[in-house]
Amino acid sequence: MPRLTIDGREIEAAAGRTVMEAATDAGIFIPYFCWHPKLSVPGNCRICVVGVEDKGGEWVEIACNMPVTEGMVVYTNSEKVRARRKATMQFITLNHPVDCGICDKAGECTLQDYHYEYNGERSISVDAKAHATKHYSLSPRIVLDNERCIQCTRCVRFTREISKSNGLGMQNRADHSLVRAVEDGSFANDPYSDNVIDICPVGALLSRSFLHKARVWYLKPTASVCPGCSRGCTVNLWHRRPEWRLRAPGMRAQNETIDRVTPLENPAVNGPWICNKGRDIAKVLGRARAETAMLKGRPAELQGAIAQARSLIAAARKPVAVVSSWASNEELAAFKAALGARFSVLVKADHEPEPGEVVQDDILIRADKNPNTAGARALFGEAPLALPPDADLVLVWGEGLDFGLIPAGAKIVYLNAWLQPENGHADVFFPTSIQTERDGHYTNFAGVTSAFTQCFPRPAGVADAQALFAALAGQAGGGE
Amino acid sequence: MKHLIPEFEKMKERYPEGFESSLVLPCLRRIQEDRGFVAEEDIVALVDYLKVPRIQVEEVLSYYTMLRRKPIGRFHLQACRNIACSMRGAEGVIAHLSRKLGVKPGQTTPDGTFTLTEVECLGSCGTAPVVMVNEAYHENMSTEKLDRLVDELAAGVRAGGK
Numbered sequence: 001m002p003r004l005t006i007d008g009r010e011i012e013a014a015a016g017r018t019v020m021e022a023a024t025d026a027g028i029f030i031p032y033f034c035w036h037p038k039l040s041v042p043g044n045c046r047i048c049v050v051g052v053e054d055k056g057g058e059w060v061e062i063a064c065n066m067p068v069t070e071g072m073v074v075y076t077n078s079e080k081v082r083a084r085r086k087a088t089m090q091f092i093t094l095n096h097p098v099d100c101g102i103c104d105k106a107g108e109c110t111l112q113d114y115h116y117e118y119n120g121e122r123s124i125s126v127d128a129k130a131h132a133t134k135h136y137s138l139s140p141r142i143v144l145d146n147e148r149c150i151q152c153t154r155c156v157r158f159t160r161e162i163s164k165s166n167g168l169g170m171q172n173r174a175d176h177s178l179v180r181a182v183e184d185g186s187f188a189n190d191p192y193s194d195n196v197i198d199i200c201p202v203g204a205l206l207s208r209s210f211l212h213k214a215r216v217w218y219l220k221p222t223a224s225v226c227p228g229c230s231r232g233c234t235v236n237l238w239h240r241r242p243e244w245r246l247r248a249p250g251m252r253a254q255n256e257t258i259d260r261v262t263p264l265e266n267p268a269v270n271g272p273w274i275c276n277k278g279r280d281i282a283k284v285l286g287r288a289r290a291e292t293a294m295l296k297g298r299p300a301e302l303q304g305a306i307a308q309a310r311s312l313i314a315a316a317r318k319p320v321a322v323v324s325s326w327a328s329n330e331e332l333a334a335f336k337a338a339l340g341a342r343f344s345v346l347v348k349a350d351h352e353p354e355p356g357e358v359v360q361d362d363i364l365i366r367a368d369k370n371p372n373t374a375g376a377r378a379l380f381g382e383a384p385l386a387l388p389p390d391a392d393l394v395l396v397w398g399e400g401l402d403f404g405l406i407p408a409g410a411k412i413v414y415l416n417a418w419l420q421p422e423n424g425h426a427d428v429f430f431p432t433s434i435q436t437e438r439d440g441h442y443t444n445f446a447g448v449t450s451a452f453t454q455c456f457p458r459p460a461g462v463a464d465a466q467a468l469f470a471a472l473a474g475q476a477g478g479g480e
Numbered sequence: 481m482k483h484l485i486p487e488f489e490k491m492k493e494r495y496p497e498g499f500e501s502s503l504v505l506p507c508l509r510r511i512q513e514d515r516g517f518v519a520e521e522d523i524v525a526l527v528d529y530l531k532v533p534r535i536q537v538e539e540v541l542s543y544y545t546m547l548r549r550k551p552i553g554r555f556h557l558q559a560c561r562n563i564a565c566s567m568r569g570a571e572g573v574i575a576h577l578s579r580k581l582g583v584k585p586g587q588t589t590p591d592g593t594f595t596l597t598e599v600e601c602l603g604s605c606g607t608a609p610v611v612m613v614n615e616a617y618h619e620n621m622s623t624e625k626l627d628r629l630v631d632e633l634a635a636g637v638r639a640g641g642k
Contacts, residue, residue: 166533171542182535 034152089119105203149204155196165190232444233270258282297424316393324398325370328440338473350400375443553595564605
């Protein structure tokens with residue numbers, strides 16, 4: 001293994017590694033735009049230049065494409081390197097419109113950060129800036145601002161090397177080259193297209209659903225798990241920071257909405273990517289909620305509903321429970337501990353693939369559209385969902401069960417988070433919390449368990465399932 | 481494009497295996513020579529033949545301005561506007577052609593006879609200014625020579641000959 005020195009620190013790196021990789025592994029930062037750890041090396045942005053000692057002198061070369069050699073002495077911040085970086089920044093920002101004031105990327109923009117760090121001066125160019133298209137619709141989901149683009153080609157390489165849609169390319173050449181989608185429309189159908197928004201180092205590729213919605217410094221990321229399929233990708237859910245709460249009437253709902261979803265890098269599950277369905281998961285989580293307990297469709301106090309459910313459970317001769325594959329491991333374990341002995345338990349799929357949705361591919365998307373089927377099956381077995389005809393009490397937990405399958409005459413206790421027509425058909429109905437209102441874990445199809453964290457307070461009147469099960473079993477504590 | 485595949489097969493032999501994408505440029509040149517431009521059906525057929533992603537063909541087509549996706553006039557007048565030609569009056573040449581044909585550079589006359597284009601160096605600086613008409617060089621161009629050239633070409637079209 002070659003030994004080399006970076007900024008006076010002696011490090012060891014495997015042969016064939018580049019200086020960029022060796023430095024990154026050792027925790028030494030070298031700036032980069034076009035380089036990405038998961039993509040090929042084009043070496044076109046030139047910002048990662050480092051100095052290499054040679055016969056008493058020093059030459060500069062890009063770190064991303066330079067293999068390490070034995071005895072190499074590298075400087076990441078010598079005078080020569082600083083001068084070259086500064087000149088490169090001048091060049092990269094030559095035609096940049098500097099419209100950070102209206103740019104969604106401001107605050108998390110590499111170009112902005114590097115400008116402050118490595119240049120910090122006005123443009124030295126006296127020529128007028130070249131103009132290009134703004135607000136170009138790259139796909140129904142992505143808006144492109146070509147004036148901000150620095151032609152690093154990360155997005156192009158993503159579609160060639162990761163999503164394999166070959167949906168993007170560079171058209172024309174030189175300072176009028178443009179990122180464009182292929183004419184056969186395959187970019188619009190790429191289920192991973194939105195990842196190019198994250199990997200864009202500047203504000204060129206923008207999410208239409210997040211366009212001009214919020215300044216990122218008013219938002220806070222909360223670590224979560226995407227419930228869209230059994231891959232269980234770890235994600236960040238971005239929502240308003242509590243200290244920046246909106247107080248104006250009519251704006252308060254925005255304090256408790258998910259403004260955007262981005263991947264939370266996780267080598268064990270999803271790497272740095274997620275699919276477009278995950279980006280839109282706020283639509284699923286933001287559906288109208290059930291917030292009142294009901295007895296045969298009539299609103300009821302939670303305590304009264306608990307008492308009624310308890311008497312139904314006590315009276316049942318053959319109680320069956322159908323548990324949710326959207327429930328957390330903690331909730332499922334609580335159910336098993338409190339009521340597992342009383343009920344025979346089946347696991348259901350809360351969600352089935354939607355029409356038009358990618359059912360399964362060999363990148364991330366899984367056919368099972370529920371996050372915790374593996375967790376539920378580990379506790380309650382693999383039995384197929386067949387309700388015994390002689391069941392006289394069915395406890396249904398979560399959406400997605402056709403109530404027509406429930407034997408006629410059986411009493412129904414229903415737990416659901418959403419406002420749905422089935423709610424009123426249950427003898428006892430409990431509104432439950434969703435994953436953004438509690439902490440918990442899901443176990444994905446491969447057995448990897450990931451944690452999600454609470455973003456918002458639980459609405460008044462909504463029960464916490466863990467406490468509810470204890471109450472239904474007659475143990476201490478209520479649903480609140 | 482299909483009738484060119486035997487030619488493409490011969491071309492393929494000059495490249496290492498697995499380098500089909502290197503054939504995009506020579507194939508596009510040949511298609512354009514054959515049809516006069518590259519049509520949508522040529523792109524589809526080429527993608528199918530070379531098994532390259534369509535975006536690579538689109539990129540090459542847009543990178544090289546010599547490749548066209550639309551038909552042009554019967555006579556393609558390419559006037560050099562590079563340094564040597566400019567020093568010898570290329571700007572006047574282009575302005576004169578523009579006036580005479582009644583089109584701006586990049587446009588085609590309404591009768592479809594002439595297309596005027598400004599191009600970079602044609603590699604004939606010793607005989608600047610140069611105008612290329614289809615594949616032929618016309619050197620040391622002056623206003624009189626341009627007039628004669630355009631008139632002869634137009635007369636040839638009117639007479640129905642080449």
